[in-house]
Amino acid sequence: MDIHQLWKKETDGEHKSRENIRKQLNAGASGLGEAKLEILAELLFFVLFASVFYKWFDGYNKPLWLSLSILALCIWMIVNHVLVYRTMSSLWCGDNVVECLAQLREQYERQRNVTCILHTALYVAWLLLASWGINWTQDKVFILALFFLAGILMIPVTQRRWNKRIQLVVNSEKMLTDF
Amino acid sequence: MDQLQEQFLKHVEQSQGVIRKVCAAYCYTPSDREDMFQDILVQAWKAFPQFRKEAAFSTWLYKIAICTAITANRKANPASTMERKHIDFSELIDSNQEPKIVSRDILRESFQRLNPTERAMLLLWLEGYSYAETAELLGSTPGAVGVRLNRIKEHLRKFFTLN
Numbered sequence: 586m587d588i589h590q591l592w593k594k595e596t597d598g599e600h601k602s603r604e605n606i607r608k609q610l611n612a613g614a615s616g617l618g619e620a621k622l623e624i625l626a627e628l629l630f631f632v633l634f635a636s637v638f639y640k641w642f643d644g645y646n647k648p649l650w651l652s653l654s655i656l657a658l659c660i661w662m663i664v665n666h667v668l669v670y671r672t673m674s675s676l677w678c679g680d681n682v683v684e685c686l687a688q689l690r691e692q693y694e695r696q697r698n699v700t701c702i703l704h705t706a707l708y709v710a711w712l713l714l715a716s717w718g719i720n721w722t723q724d725k726v727f728i729l730a731l732f733f734l735a736g737i738l739m740i741p742v743t744q745r746r747w748n749k750r751i752q753l754v755v756n757s758e759k760m761l762t763d764f
Numbered sequence: 765m766d767q768l769q770e771q772f773l774k775h776v777e778q779s780q781g782v783i784r785k786v787c788a789a790y791c792y793t794p795s796d797r798e799d800m801f802q803d804i805l806v807q808a809w810k811a812f813p814q815f816r817k818e819a820a821f822s823t824w825l826y827k828i829a830i831c832t833a834i835t836a837n838r839k840a841n842p843a844s845t846m847e848r849k850h851i852d853f854s855e856l857i858d859s860n861q862e863p864k865i866v867s868r869d870i871l872r873e874s875f876q877r878l879n880p881t882e883r884a885m886l887l888l889w890l891e892g893y894s895y896a897e898t899a900e901l902l903g904s905t906p907g908a909v910g911v912r913l914n915r916i917k918e919h920l921r922k923f924f925t926l927n
Binding site for chain 1: 769773774776777780781784785788801802805806809811814827828830831834835867868871872879880881882884890900901902903904
């Protein structure tokens with residue numbers, strides 16, 4: 586069989602009704618599981634932190650403005666992840682595929698820089714506020730050291746994930762323009 | 765908004781073959797194809813306000829679908845390598861200029877062996893797009909598309925002969 590005929594046979598599928606397409610459209614994008622998971626993990630982390638804040642981080646010793654600031658920082662981090670999720674799920678299209686990819690790359694690069702800077706700044710601020718006015722014990726030092734290590738490790742991991750996404754777009758751009 | 769969505773759904777219903785073809789070029793298993801169909805649908809809907817009526821909807825949809833597929837970053841399906849062992853490549857006969865194959869599995873396999881941009885070029889060639897049309901859609905030049913497509917065809921011929 587000729588490759589064209591075979592291709593036609595391969596792509597002849599069941600015709601979807603308009604109602605079916607509408608249902609699929611309303612269900613949303615399926616390929617964003619990783620980003621959803623990231624947001625969920627961060628939410629879980631902050632819920633866990635909020636549940637131990639009062640006892641482990643001497644929440645009762647801190648002024649109200651400080652506790653509210655910590656809460657605001659947590660919310661800010663989550664909002665940033667939601668913004669990232671929105672960026673990833675929308676394609677800003679140009680006149681052709683190369684332009685689409687170039688715009689996507691710029692968007693990703695901007696998002697990577699914002700995410701990494703914001704993540705570092707918020708994390709440092711959060712750590713300072715969390716350790717403010719604390720009655721230091723060995724356990725508290727240990728717990729804070731763990732949070733510190735986890736946060737330090739998260740920054741290069743986040744950066745690497747973004748670089749991977751950007752590299753994929755850069756490679757595709759190169760393949761289309763370099764011969 | 766509802767009117768715009770109705771307009772979009774009407775267009776997609778008529779041109780759904782475009783999405784199906786891109787899914788076939790980029791995904792191996794039916795479930796992956798279905799997931800990608802959904803992703804392309806969502807991206808196309810988000811980009812629909814940018815659609816200018818002077819271009820054909822199907823061409824515009826190809827652009828969105830290819831871009832979505834290229835950047836999807838899906839993990840390679842292990843089924844692709846597992847099933848490869850069970851394909852009887854002896855069915856394959858090619859002695860002409862155009863690559864000739866006799867099995868859908870081999871066709872799928874040959875797509876999987878190309879990089880994402882090569883898949884886009886092969887897909888558009890199979891759909892009868894000229895070099896100039898392909899170049900315009902992808903943002904390349906007709907000469908460059910011609911060179912790359914000849915390389916792809918050569919690659920396919922070698923692949924079919926070896927197997």
